[in-house]
Amino acid sequence: MELLLISTLKVILVFAIVLGALSPLAGWAERRQSAMIQDRVGPNRASIGGFRAWGLFHPIADVIKLMTKEDFVPATRNRYLHTAAPMIAFWSAVVTFAVIPFGPWLQIANLDIGVLFIFGIASLGVYGATIAGWASNNKYSLLGALRASAMMLSYEVTLGLTVVGVLICFSTVGAQELVVAQAGPIWNWGIFKQPVAFVLFFVAAMAATKRAPFDLPEGESEIVAGYFLEYSGMKFVMFYMGEYIEMFLWSALATVLFFGGWQIPWVPFEGQTWYEFAGVAKFLAVLVAIAFLQMTVRWTLPRFRYDQVMDLGWKMLLPASIGNVVVTAVVIIATPAGGVLQRVALLVGNAVVVLVALAVAAAMKGENKIGVTTEALRTQRSEEAVH
């Protein structure tokens, strides 16, 4: 009975944080931030009684607008799948938060397979996009869906492999255990053991959220809005929110894997009450910082071309992450656990991975994705042009 009550409370709390605070605010923050980056003012018109609060009421206005908006659907859609798609996308993003340890106490379910659970559920999200694209019965939507699944296939592999390195270091897959393992001085954090893995994870995670510069499935300048082109009203909001939630999910996972979760460096957790709150605060702070970085990247880089995305995924990230797993495994086995030597060896190993990756990239320079040299391609193109 008591367990049920506590669990319910935890669920409410976690969802209040994620759905009630983070996601709506993310929308506001992103618009405001992009305005700042682009020398604009950003949204500041919505006001309650003349009080504008830097546009903070815009999310409220948005929600009201989107909820009251007509749900306009194409006549030729597949009725059930068209409705199910946004639910799948939204659900898969939200459910994964069940295993994120926000604090020593604030975790809905401490599954043994924590990280794997996240991967398993999160990768279901792409079904949302794929089904949406197909059920909309629109060519742009379908193209978007195809791009989404192709990208998901390519980057989910890297995403998984980068995490393997971290898991090897900490010898566990449980989310809470991972955090506990990073207690103590700051260099116990995953990022100091697996810096390359963090970079790879960050890039692959961004691709998984389908946000710029990896927003090919949406590509509004090419395929209008891609897979959610035919959605409006609350169904559209589900995709939209799902995207933000996913962004926070990967940020949360990055916090767990690389930034010690709720652990405050050097301060050991011995059941103190204040620590429980401070831990949650620290967790959220890191989470927000990583999310902020993701958003900044979005406003920095233009969208990749489709072949560039595939090149990056298969030729750079995947080999590097495989290399990283191998090197990490070797180092962990060859060096005494927990020692300075191991730490140094891990960093050296990382550096080697980076250098090798760059060398390989340099060697492949001038070759495009189908292995033809640009010179040959150019000749071919100009011949075509003549005709």
Place this chain on the structure above:
Amino acid sequence: MAKLTINGKDVEAAAGTNLVEAAKQVGVEIPVFCYHPKLSIAAQCRMCLVEVEKMPKLVPACQTPVAEGMVVKTDSERVKTAQAGVMEFLLLNHPVDCPICDQAGECALQDYYMVYDLTGSRSTVGKVHKPKVQDIGGGVVLDSERCVMCSRCVRYFDEITGDAQMGFFNRGDRVEVSIFPDSPLHGEYCGNVVDLCPVGALTWKDFRFKCRVWFLEKAASVCPGCARGCNVTVEHNEGKVFRLKPRDNEAVNQCWMCDEGRASYKFVNEGRLLDPVVREEKKGVTTETLSSQRSEERKAYVKKEEAKAGSREPHTRKAVVVTWERALAVAAEQLVKVVATKGGAAIGVVLSPQATLEDNRAVVRFAADHLGVTAFYMGGRLDGEGDAFLRLADKNPNRAGVLAALEMGAVARGLAARTADDVVADVESGKLSALIVMGNNLPVSPDARARLVSAAARLDAVIVMASNRSELVDAATVALPSATFAEKEGTFVNAMGMHQKLRRGIALVGRALPETQIVQKLAAKMGFDFRPAREASAASPATAAPGAH
């Protein structure tokens, strides 16, 4: 005949021709203010000065007849200087209030300034002011300041109408053209001075400020005012006629027209019958029509209808605006019924000398050939005043045309047109049970008209093709809007038997159609194969002279 050269071009002109006219022959324009071909030569404006070889001074072209071997130059420096000088003098005290001047756009002073002057004023003293906006009677407004003292107006009244009504008063720069004290302009031909005046000193009250002249489009036409058939231009803009102006035709009106004619365009703009109207017999108050109404409303409705029925005896006809389709169908149905039951002899057709020859011909042919009508009557307007100059007592422009139409279509069958008074008599005597009327009204006394209108209520069909609303239109079972002279092409035959062409001016007003088309459609509705003939009017030569004044 004399041979001479003007600006190096060889000209051959009859002896006595002046240089202005001779120059016109070779396309050389000599500017004139006071000269007018229909008036005596005054040679007082000096605008027409030209250089003639072997003559020591410049000579006024308007006053100099051609002579054998003359060498004339109109574009030498001396001439140019003289022209600019005259312009400068004329403009010395001219108010240049073109923005409020009706003449602007067709002003000799403006036009000549652009060609022969184009310099600013050198005067440092103020201008002499004279009275403006003087209503001098006859529908003419005088602005003394704008006058260039050409005396055309003075000479017009002296020479053309012969009742000197204007003159110059005062001297020097205070000279003023005006009427004689307590004697406003009178007579029937005052409007011509407005056309004569080369500037905006004389303006036409009826046209004043109504429209800028440069907006006006012009169509060569014939005045519908009387049987003279003065040649006019219909000047119109955006579907509205603004004025009629005389057009030169030596055989008819030279370059004049009467004031009555100038006003004869008004019915084109006002009081038009815009849509086909059908009057249906009042069905009476029946339970069917009331069943859907609530009881108190029903009571009020019955009361109202009863009151109405009481006031309108014996028939109550309700006017309904309908489509052409419907109106023609109703008209066809009524006519067919009459023809079937009583025969074509029971139908009377009133022709209109206000309509064109072609329209009348179409109606005659339709009625005689297809309906078997034998009774044709002359409609139109009642006679008015005439005089020895232009105006004729017959106020219809096309009486001869109606007769010509009858001649072709009916006289051959032994039919003749009778007067409008006969219509009234025949309707009252019950000889006619249906009427087809062209025109807005009948040329009968008001009393006879009232009798006709009340008698018409008993007829089986009264089909009126009218351009304007009238009692007759209100009494019609079917009223069909027809086009006025300004809206159609056609021919008027004037009292002298001249066939004169009308050109279309404005677009058809409302849903009006020319009678020819109405008849054609009506015939088609009745199932006749009817095409209004397009025979050329061979009877007498077309005499409408080309070119507007």
Place this chain on the structure above:
Amino acid sequence: MIRVREKYGDRMTALESSYLTETLKGLSITLRHFLENTLTRKNTVTLNYPEEKKPYPERFRGLHRLMKRDDGQVRCVACMCCATVCPAHCIKIEAGEHDDHRIEKFPIEFSIDWLRCVYCGLCVDACPCDAIRMDTGEHPKPQIDRNGFLTTKIDLMKLGGPSVAVQGGVRPDNGEG
């Protein structure tokens, strides 16, 4: 025929094609902008429109106004020059005879359809009386109904003021008419 030229294809170094350094460079730029604009608004070019307005240039052709005579009557003499020159045919003038014979002609009605107007200013150039001007510095307000743009003489005169130019068409009253 489209010719394709691969401009950067060959020139990217390995480091560049890893996107790593270039991304960092880009990030530093966006972050710099973000921080600058968060701390100060001096780089921000956007105006908060109704509250902040950018003054229109001096010669901006805005809404028309009809100028007035010293006694408050309309200066316009209904010469139709503006209506004639107007390429959009949006000026409608109904001229009438003025009671005062020194003025003679005046517009009984004068309306401009600000929706049809293309703000070319030709009417102002054409006016011989300095009766119409476009120096209000205002643009037409949005309307729900297109009739809302049809502006009558009275409203045009409300925007107007006296002109310093000498009024044409008025002359000493020397007892005529």
